[in-house]
Amino acid sequence: xxxxxxxxxxxxxxxxxxxRMKHFFLTASFVFAGLFTQAxxxxxxxxLKTLDGKTLNITEVVKNDGNPVLISFWATWCxxxxxxxxxxxxxxxxxxxxxxxxxxxxxxxDSRMSSRVKPYVNxxxxxxxxxxxxxxxxxxxxxxxxxPHTFLLDGKGNxxxxxxxxxxxxxxxxxxxxxxxxxxxxxxx
Amino acid sequence: xxxxTAIAALTLVFSGLYGQEHGGQLHGNFQLDGQWxxxxxxxxxxxxxxxDERFLGQGFANFIYTDGNFSAxxxxxxxxNVMLGFPAGxxxxxxxxxxxxxxxxxxxxxxxxxxxxxxxxMVFRSYEERGLGYDNAMDGIRILSNxxxxxxxxxxxxxxRFYFEKSPGILRGADAEINMNEYLGRLDSVGVQWTIxxxxxxxxxxxxxxxLILPENVAMGGIRSHLTKGNxxxxxxxxxxxxxxxxxxxxxYKDGYGAIATLTYSKQGFGLLMSAKRVDNMSFRSDRNGTTxxxxxxxxxxxxxxxxxxxxxLYQYATQINGEEGIQIEASYKFKRxxxxxxxxxxxxxxxxxxxxxxxxxxxxxxxxTLRTIQGYYHDPSTFGSIPYFHDFNVKLEKKISKxxxxxxxxxxxxxxxxxxxxxxxxxxxxxxxxxxKKLNAHVFVYESLYKIKPKHYLRNELQLLSTKDDRGSMxxxxxxxxxxxxxxxxxxxxxxxxxxxxxMRFHYPLAAVIYTVGTNRLQMSYGRQQQGIFCVGGVxxxxxxxxxxxxxxxxxx
Numbered sequence: 001x002x003x004x005x006x007x008x009x010x011x012x013x014x015x016x017x018x019x020r021m022k023h024f025f026l027t028a029s030f031v032f033a034g035l036f037t038q039a040x041x042x043x044x045x046x047x048l049k050t051l052d053g054k055t056l057n058i059t060e061v062v063k064n065d066g067n068p069v070l071i072s073f074w075a076t077w078c079x080x081x082x083x084x085x086x087x088x089x090x091x092x093x094x095x096x097x098x099x100x101x102x103x104x105x106x107x108x109x110d111s112r113m114s115s116r117v118k119p120y121v122n123x124x125x126x127x128x129x130x131x132x133x134x135x136x137x138x139x140x141x142x143x144x145x146x147x148p149h150t151f152l153l154d155g156k157g158n159x160x161x162x163x164x165x166x167x168x169x170x171x172x173x174x175x176x177x178x179x180x181x182x183x184x185x186x187x188x189x
Numbered sequence: 190x191x192x193x194t195a196i197a198a199l200t201l202v203f204s205g206l207y208g209q210e211h212g213g214q215l216h217g218n219f220q221l222d223g224q225w226x227x228x229x230x231x232x233x234x235x236x237x238x239x240x241d242e243r244f245l246g247q248g249f250a251n252f253i254y255t256d257g258n259f260s261a262x263x264x265x266x267x268x269x270n271v272m273l274g275f276p277a278g279x280x281x282x283x284x285x286x287x288x289x290x291x292x293x294x295x296x297x298x299x300x301x302x303x304x305x306x307x308x309x310x311m312v313f314r315s316y317e318e319r320g321l322g323y324d325n326a327m328d329g330i331r332i333l334s335n336x337x338x339x340x341x342x343x344x345x346x347x348x349x350r351f352y353f354e355k356s357p358g359i360l361r362g363a364d365a366e367i368n369m370n371e372y373l374g375r376l377d378s379v380g381v382q383w384t385i386x387x388x389x390x391x392x393x394x395x396x397x398x399x400x401l402i403l404p405e406n407v408a409m410g411g412i413r414s415h416l417t418k419g420n421x422x423x424x425x426x427x428x429x430x431x432x433x434x435x436x437x438x439x440x441x442y443k444d445g446y447g448a449i450a451t452l453t454y455s456k457q458g459f460g461l462l463m464s465a466k467r468v469d470n471m472s473f474r475s476d477r478n479g480t481t482x483x484x485x486x487x488x489x490x491x492x493x494x495x496x497x498x499x500x501x502x503l504y505q506y507a508t509q510i511n512g513e514e515g516i517q518i519e520a521s522y523k524f525k526r527x528x529x530x531x532x533x534x535x536x537x538x539x540x541x542x543x544x545x546x547x548x549x550x551x552x553x554x555x556x557x558x559t560l561r562t563i564q565g566y567y568h569d570p571s572t573f574g575s576i577p578y579f580h581d582f583n584v585k586l587e588k589k590i591s592k593x594x595x596x597x598x599x600x601x602x603x604x605x606x607x608x609x610x611x612x613x614x615x616x617x618x619x620x621x622x623x624x625x626x627k628k629l630n631a632h633v634f635v636y637e638s639l640y641k642i643k644p645k646h647y648l649r650n651e652l653q654l655l656s657t658k659d660d661r662g663s664m665x666x667x668x669x670x671x672x673x674x675x676x677x678x679x680x681x682x683x684x685x686x687x688x689x690x691x692x693x694m695r696f697h698y699p700l701a702a703v704i705y706t707v708g709t710n711r712l713q714m715s716y717g718r719q720q721q722g723i724f725c726v727g728g729v730x731x732x733x734x735x736x737x738x739x740x741x742x743x744x745x746x747x
Contacts, residue, residue, distance in 0.1 A: 041214060044255055045292075052382045052422075053415040054368065055341060077495040083639075110316070111309035111490050115424055115451045116519070119460030122420075123521040124537065135306040135316065141260075143218040143251060143746050145319075149709075164709045164746060169645035169674030 041159040043071070043151075044141040048106070048131040051118040058104075058138055059157075061129055066155035067100030068181045070174075072128075073139060073149045075109045076116050081148040082124075084166040088174075089126050095175060099182035103128045108139050108147060150174070154181050161187055213256030218746040220319070221248035224272055229737035231696055232718060238273065238734040245272045247279070249319065251286075263287035274733035275322040276482065278352030285353065286326055297333035302326045305345055307364040307388035310488035311428040311447050311471075312411040315349060323482050326350045327360070339371030349475045349484050356484045358394035358475035384415045388428075390486060392475050401440060401562075407433040409473055409487070425450040428487075430473060436480055437472035438511055439615075441565030445470030447489060458523040464492045467514040469548055469568050492517040493543040493581060496601075499684070500655040500666055501633045503722050504605040506545060506579045512568070512616070513578060515545035534589035542582045547574035547616050566617075576619050576626075580604040593641035601633040607660060611723070631657035645674040656688075663688025678704035684720065709746040714739070 045059050062069045074081035085105060088095070095101050105128045107117045114134050121130050133139055142151065145164075152161040152174075161177055163170070180187050223246035228239055246269055253262035264286035271279040288301030304326055306314040317324040329347015336342065343364040349356040366386040370376045376383055389410045396403025411428030428447045434440035449466035473486045492515050493506040521539035524531035549572040553561045583601040590596055607627035608614040619626050636652045651668040668682040684698040700717030721735040 044260070045258075052417045053384045054382065055366075077497060079497050111306070111314070111488065113490075113495070115422070115453060115464070116462055118422060119453045119455040119462050119519070119521070122455035123458060123460030123523060123539075125457050125523065135304055135314070137304070140251075140304070141253065141255075143216050143253060145218045145220055145744050145746060146711075149746070162709050162746065163675075163706075164711050164744065165678075165704070165706050167672040167674040167678055167706070168639065168641070168647035168649075169672070172645065173675050 042157055043153065043159065044138070046133075046138040046141050048133050048138060051121070051130055051132070056131065058106075058131070061104055061131065062153060062157055064100070064102045064155070067102065068155060068178050069153040069157070070101060070103040070178070071106060071142075071151040071153065072103060073106050073108055073133075073142075073144050073147045075107055075147060076113050076120050077109070078147050080166040083168070084148050084150075084170070085126065085128070086124060087168070088171055089124070089128075091171070091175075092127055095178065099175075099178045101178050101182065105130045106133050106138060107131070108133050108136055108144075110134055152177060152181060155184070213254060215252065215254045216747060217250060217252040218744070219248070219250040220742070220744045222246065222272060222740070222742045224736070224738050224740035226273070226736060226738040229718065229735075232698075232720070232735040232737065238736065240270075240273060242270055245270055247272055247275070258292040259290070261287075261289045271322075273736055276352070278483075279322060281353055283353060285324075285350065295335050299331040299333075300329075302328050302350075303331045303345075305331060305343065306488075307343065307362065307390070308386055308411060308413045309424075309426050309449065309490060311426055311449070312388045312409050312487055313345075313360075313362050313364075313390045314486075314488040316488065321482075324350055325483075325485055328355060329360075339368035341366045349486070351476070351479075351484050356475035356479075358392045358477075358484075360390060360392050360475055360486060362388065362390035364388040380418055382417045386413045386415075387411070388413075390473075392473075392486065394475070394477060401434060403434060403477070404432055404442075407431050407473075420454050420456045422453045423451070428471070430471060433473065433477065435472055435474065435477040437474070438470050439565065440562070441470075442563045443470055443565050445472075447471045449490070449492070458525065460519075460521045462517070462519040464517045465515070466492050467548060467570070468508065468510065469512050469570075471512075472510040491545075493545065493579065494519070494541050494583070498599070498633075498635050498651070498653055499668075499682075500635075500653045500664055501601050501603060501631075503655075504603055504610075504629060504631070505723065506543075506581070506605075507610060507723075509545075509547075509578065509609060512548040512550065512574075513545050514548050514574060515543065515579075517541070517543035519543075532588065533591075537587040538585065539587075540582075540584045542580075544580040545578045547576035547578065547619075549574045550616055552617050552620075574616075576606070576609075576616060576623075577604060578606045578609050595639040597635070597637040599633070599635040599637075601631075601635075603629070603631045603633060605629040605631075627659075629657060629659040631655055631659070647672050647674075651682075658688075658690075661686055661694075662690050676706055678702075678706070680704075686720070709744075711742075711744045713742040715741075 043058055043062055045057055047055050047057055050056055074085055109117055111134050114132050148166045150163045151159050154160045160181060177187050225244045226240055233239060249264055249266040251264045263284055266285045267282040268279045286302045288299055288303060290299040304315050315325050315327045327345060327347040327349055332344045334342045346361045348359055366384060369383040369385060391406055391408040393406050396405045409428060409430040411426060413426035416423045426449050430445040432442040432444055434442055447468045451464040454461045468489050471489055474484045475486055476484045489508045489510055491506055491508045496502045496505060519541040524536040526535040530536055548568055550566040550568055552566045553564055555561060581603055585599045587597045607629055608619060634654045638650050640648045642648055649670040653666040655664045657663055664684055664686050666684045670680040672678045680702045682700050686696055689695045698718040698720050700715060702715035704713045716739045718737045722733055
């Protein structure tokens with residue numbers, strides 16, 4: 001049989017690891033064989049901490065009355081993450097007025113850094129919902145490998161777009177997508 | 190391998206049965222790194238770091254399948270061979286991580302591999318940091334439960350990952366966290382949010398030593414409290430460890446303890462953090478003979494700032510698990526826009542002071558053999574140690590000058606005890622010969638700017654200067670990054686070690702990189718020279734040898 005996942009995007013680089021991949025292909029093909037039936041892309045149910053130490057489930061946090069939601073993974077030691085969130089913060093009020101979007105910033109700072117999150121967030125004045133994922137549970141469940149990593153959810157809570165990394169100016173692209181999602185238009189990756 | 194195949198098959202069955210109506214989801218991510226190494230006789234004259242393979246590559250992929258309350262996942266890893274600077278224990282390939290998990294009413298059960306943390310991790314943290322090669326995942330069973338409102342219980346049993354093997358020791362642990370607001374209604378009315386927790390972890394490892402009677406069961410326990418009221422937050426944790434002779438502590442039978450307290454205050458435009466901590470003989474591994482980053486059961490978070498600029502990051506602090514004490518104070522303030530100091534767009538200033546030193550250890554004289562082995566040293570908690578390990582004083586200023594120009598200025602004053610942090614020398618040797626302690630005192634200046642050239646085109650620059658007479662001497666660095674949103678990123682940098690005490694070692698370390706991003710696919714190519722150093726993530730560090738070559742990295746998420 002064919003292994004659809006290894007064509008296209010994954011094709012050429014995989015030539016570098018061709019040795020003893022038999023087991024992997026076997027297992028992977030098992031998994032893939034039956035599984036491309038789903039369409040929904042909901043956020044997994046994972047418990048996180050608020051800055052006040054309360055435990056909250058992410059599925060509760062991303063409810064936004066049918067409006068789009070952004071989930072942005074960041075950390076206090078990640079410069080591009082802070083640049084991205086500070087840049088968006090300058091226009092966040094406008095974005096909210098235009099699209100009703102809500103931004104949920106998930107800090108993956110470990111226990112060393114997590115007590116710094118609240119002072120940092122307050123001192124820069126973010127208006128976002130900020131949650132702590134100190135042991136990386138949501139990060140793993142959403143397959144975030146490197147940060148910043150941003151997810152866009154439509155009004156039904158489905159992930160419709162995601163992006164890895166931040167380049168200044170990405171926010172201009174992002175707001176265009178949010179506007180489309182807010183209008184209920186479909187966006188292609 | 191058999192188990193993972195079984196899980197995959199189970200997943201297939203589940204999806205066959207329920208996939209259609211429940212709509213299960215499959216997601217994953219992938220990363221591949223490789224480097225083609227070039228022989229560089231300047232930075233590596235004898236060729237001791239030059240790999241025989243010439244090309245080294247490693248990759249992994251994660252797959253997670255979720256359907257309602259059921260999830261299963263696995264990770265495949267491949268090292269052909271492991272890249273320079275990563276632990277050499279990663280050799281070969283295989284499925285190193287696989288699990289099944291389901292939730293039923295108030296029970297959440299995981300079998301197979303999992304990552305978990307109790308409190309701040311002082312008693313238990315199984316964690317991964319793939320960029321560092323750090324992975325002490327558990328393989329066993331985890332049960333999470335929320336039996337009554339406001340109470341969260343965790344129970345774990347299993348063994349930890351040790352590269353492609355498992356740790357010889359078995360871990361058994363439990364944690365309870367209680368939200369006191371559910372029981373003391375008055376707390377809400379006075380605006381207080383209070384959580385308390387307690388954790389316990391025990392390890393079992395057979396002891397077969399011709400000379401020592403080793404404790405086979407070793408326990409550690411901890412309590413913690415997290416309190417917030419308005420703008421204030423107070424966190425404290427205390428942990429105690431029973432006698433645990435290990436390679437880290439020189440096989441002594443002394444007990445250990447750790448304590449940390451953090452107070453923060455913050456409001457719009459202002460943040461303050463104060464932290465103090467002490468650690469005594471807190472190495473806890475699921476193999477008493479373990480070293481470096483292997484099979485660590487607990488995590489002792491450093492109370493120092495993480496430096497993200499390349500030059501000060503060469504001298505990053507890492508927790509000394511055999512004993513340290515330190516404090517940290519960090520403050521930041523934002524001058525509002527349209528004020529005298531705030532200017533048109535506002536100004537952010539921040540300052541940090543952190544200092545870490547040895548704890549006071551009164552070593553038993555070597556002539557008293559038995560007591561030396563049993564106790565090792567005495568430590569009086571009311572006293573302070575005398576050997577400085579590290580200090581960092583820094584101030585930063587961040588300002589948006591105009592619509593298209595942002596600026597950051599930093600000054601750092603660093604002290605770094607190289608004997609402790611690079612050579613791993615013990616306190617006793619330093620007390621005996623204080624004149625032999627290798628130190629580093631440095632002033633660091635950083636200028637960073639971000640220009641908007643035109644929409645979606647940005648130029649970021651960094652100029653760094655590390656001025657010191659110690660170690661490899663002074664260095665200067667220049668960096669330019671040009672990015673075209675949303676796809677392209679170009680960077681060139683050069684570090685010039687102009688102050689090396691050995692004038693024949695005053696090298697340039699140039700590096701160029703290109704990154705192409707589309708959606709969640711990211712391809713990075715770079716070419717240049719990497720200097721020898723210590724690379725750290727989250728307070729865990731590894732030594733990176735000097736290298737020269739072409740490297741690439743591909744990441745993807747689906």
